[in-house]
Amino acid sequence: MTILNRTKEVAKLRGISLTETAIKAGLAEKSIYSWDRSTPKADNLQKVADVLHVSTDYLLGRTDEMNLAQSNNELSGFDEEIMMAFDGKPIPDEDKEKLLEFARFLKSQRGR
Incomplete structure (x- = not known):
């Protein structure tokens, strides 16, 4: 699987387009599409x-672990900017905020 294909796959899983992904990364809107022609x-x-x-190892095809740090339980918190999806469909923004509020509450109850 190519870098472009892996990136497409993950973006779809996260419920965002490649254009949105590029913009959030601070890249030109269509720049990711060129990854099939150049590294x-x-x-x-x-x-x-x-x-x-x-x-990056996942995008390069060096591993099938999407996030090595997370799979090794090295992440102690959570990222409030994470893209959320359920059953392959994006979660509405208002629901994301409710989920994040609950996660913040749980985190505060644990004293972290």
Whole structure:
């Protein structure tokens, strides 16, 4: 699977388009589409990986673990900007906020 295909797959899972992904990463709107013809710069790949909450190794096809840090339980908190989806469909913004409020509440109850 190519870098472009992996990126498309994860963006779809997160409920956002490649154009939205590029914009959130601070790249030109259609820049990710060129990844089938040329390898992206390391810093651009990292920006996209950060937006999609996966490792660059996953996008490069070096691992099938989407986020190595998370799979190794190295993340102690949560990222409030994470893209949320349920059953392959994006969660509405108002529901995302409710879920984040609940997550913040749980985190505060645990004293973290």
